Amino acid sequence: QQQVKQSPQSLIVQKGGIPIINCAYENTAFDYFPWYQQFPGKGPALLIAIRPDVSEKKEGRFTISFNKSAKQFSLHIMDSQPGDSATYFCAASKGGGADGLTFGKGTHLIIQP
Amino acid sequence: NAGVTQTPKFQVLKTGQSMTLQCAQDMNHNSMYWYRQDPGMGLRLIYYSASEGTTDKGEVPNGYNVSRLNKREFSLRLESAAPSQTSVYFCASNTGYSNQPQHFGDGTRLSIL
Numbered sequence: 137q138q139q140v141k142q143s144p145q146s147l148i149v150q151k152g153g154i155p156i157i158n159c160a161y162e163n164t165a166f167d168y169f170p171w172y173q174q175f176p177g178k179g180p181a182l183l184i185a186i187r188p189d190v191s192e193k194k195e196g197r198f199t200i201s202f203n204k205s206a207k208q209f210s211l212h213i214m215d216s217q218p219g220d221s222a223t224y225f226c227a228a229s230k231g232g233g234a235d236g237l238t239f240g241k242g243t244h245l246i247i248q249p
Numbered sequence: 250n251a252g253v254t255q256t257p258k259f260q261v262l263k264t265g266q267s268m269t270l271q272c273a274q275d276m277n278h279n280s281m282y283w284y285r286q287d288p289g290m291g292l293r294l295i296y297y298s299a300s301e302g303t304t305d306k307g308e309v310p311n312g313y314n315v316s317r318l319n320k321r322e323f324s325l326r327l328e329s330a331a332p333s334q335t336s337v338y339f340c341a342s343n344t345g346y347s348n349q350p351q352h353f354g355d356g357t358r359l360s361i362l
Binding site for chain 2: 180238
């Protein structure tokens with residue numbers, strides 16, 4: 137049973153475009169929704185996170201949109217750059233993340249120059 | 250500041266052999282986690298330790314044991330390795346308080362023949 141569904145699996149965008157990655161969750165007890173970025177050979181690193189009482193959060197070029205009623209959230213990358221090429225994972229957890237994260241399957245993003 | 254350090258970085262085992270993966274963090278974090286990452290599967294939680302002296306099962310604990318040796322160290326043991334345990338293993342840590350990011354090591358790449 138996949139509790140966090142992520143799409144698309146892969147995405148190619150031209151430099152300057154706005155890639156959008158979507159996630160949907162089932163468990164209404166989830167209350168913490170982080171996004172992680174992973175480069176080849178490295179561990180995931182936190183990009184941005186949101187709680188369900190907020191509909192949108194921006195940090196630099198990265199924005200999370202959150203729709204609690206639809207149980208969906210998405211990541212937007214503004215003015216994308218080739219250096220943003222990486223695998224992105226959405227995740228969710230209960231209790232603010234202390235008990236571990238449930239990850240989506242990941243999106244392999246390529247930003248073409 | 251090293252963060253989360255995992256050893257070894259690579260290992261090849263034969264079916265039935267045993268092995269312990271080591272993880273240490275220098276951030277004075279209370280909580281530590283073990284995940285496995287398989288192609289197209291995202292990261293899945295194996296075990297976690299909310300605080301020194303406690304451990305709990307995650308999503309995929311079968312075939313693994315863990316030890317929280319002290320506040321800094323959290324090891325993962327495969328008693329009798331199986332080809333299905335071929336994976337990249339990530340250790341992570343965080344403060345244990347709500348909405349705090351998990352910090353990941355760079356992983357151990359384990360192949361079981």
